Amino acid sequence: MVGDQGRPVPEKVVMIRYGELFLKSDPVKYHFIGILLRNIRQALGAAGHSCRFESPRGRIFIYGEKPDEIAGIVSRVFGVVGVSVCTRVAADPDALRDAAVLLAAEHLHPPCRFAVRGKRQSKTGMNSQQLGEYVGSAIYDAIPGLSVDLSHPEYELFVEVRDCGGLVYDSRIPGPGGLPWGSQGKVLCLLSSGIDSPVASWLAMKRGCEVSHLHMDGGRWAGGDVKTTAIENLRRLSLWCPGSEMQMIVADTEPFYDRMQELRIPPRLRCVLCKRFMLRAAGRLCGREDAQAILTGENIGQVASQTLANLAVISDATTVPVLRPLITYDKEETITLARKIGTFMDKPGDLACRAVPRMPATAATQDAVKESEEKLAIDELLDEVLARVQYVTAQNGKIT
Ligand code: ATP
Ligand code: MG
Secondary structure (H helix, E strand, O other): OEOOOOOEOOEEEEEEEEOHHHHOOHHHHHHHHHHHHHHHHHHHHHOOOOOEEEOOOOEEEEEOOOHHHHHHHHOOOOOEEEEEEEEEEOOOHHHHHHHHHHHHHHHOOOOOEEEEEEEEOOOOOOOHHHHHHHHHHHHHHHOOOOEEOOOOOOEEEEEEEEOOEEEEEOOOEEOOOOEOOOOOOEEEEEOOOOOHHHHHHHHHHHEOOEEEEEEEEOHHHEOOOHHHHHHHHHHHHHHHOOOOOEEEEEEEOHHHHHHHHHOOOOHHHHHHHHHHHHHHHHHHHHHHHOOOEEEOOOOOOOOHHHOHHHHHHHHOOOOOOEEOOOOOOOHHHHHHHHHHHOOOOOOOOOOOEOOOOOOOOOOOOHHHHHHHHHHHOHHHHHHHHHOOOEEEEEEOOEEO
16 A cells, blocks of 8 residues: 555554464364354444455454444444454564654654563474564664553564564453354343343343343333333343344233232232243243244342242243353442443333232242242243234344
């Protein structure tokens, strides 16, 4: 590339590091890298970037206009551990030195403690330490007033010699890590208007699962903002699988609460019965949705229905595996993660459940629960509810 004054402009490339995929055998690794590449292409395509890709050993390189924007998008793709915008030059110490001096002159202002980290993929020529020293002393000479500090630098610059060329960069944007989205099959997440279940959904996506959602709409039994907030959760989650559709089934569960009231089911059992109904519905829909597990935001001891005794009774409502990624999280930890991933809402609105009794059972028994479910004719009720479900779809942060 040639700049305005006829001088060559250094080529910029976005370098992607992926972590855990290294642990896989070669065929599995290449399969996963293929999915990761597809997801990266899709994310960039959804944002209107057209790019060129290279995937030499252990890295992915992306060439395109606006590399900083590309790096920002890719740093949200699951499976990506880190992203750097690099200057790409020949795999030669002098070319690396010149590019490093140029980059340092832009970002490194004296007095400043700096370090250069060298890295070589091949074993010929200078070793990594010598390369770092060679480039570091050139920067030291070119910019007066700097000092070298290898232990606690204020500014770090990296020079790498790889089989595919030389790279110079000074920032590493962390990615979410995990496994490429869609590499682990599908789960059905019970998504509420709360803080926990969107975080559970995100964590499953991070482990490579495609996630479909089910929201149980309690109608007049639910706070006025519950359904719209659950849809807002879906919208925000869809930003994490750009270019792909994300679905939510909405089931009208007002009849379930009505019937509990009509038949005078002991109010203390309501929460456990409600969660069992949700799992039954999810279990049935897993077949339709081709999902292999149910996902919830449940957590030990957070509310009365989440004692270990109740969780056991609740789990018994389905034979489909129930995944609870937040089971041991403190609420604060969940909130921190919700803020980080963008699902936390500062002004949540009316999300109260009108069916919650004053004294919910903390240890409901199987016998009591089954007796109530027989009275409720739970299977017929479920057929009724599932016959009338609706679908909401989100893509790229928009409800479509
Ligand atoms: P969250 O746990 O998501 O913050 P919450 O606190 O309102 O929501 P809990 O009583 O803690 O609800 O429910 C435990 C789990 O049950 C939720 O994490 C979610 O997976 C599921 N769940 C609760 N309410 C609904 C709902 N209306 N529709 C679908 N799933 C729900
Ligand atoms: Mg909760």
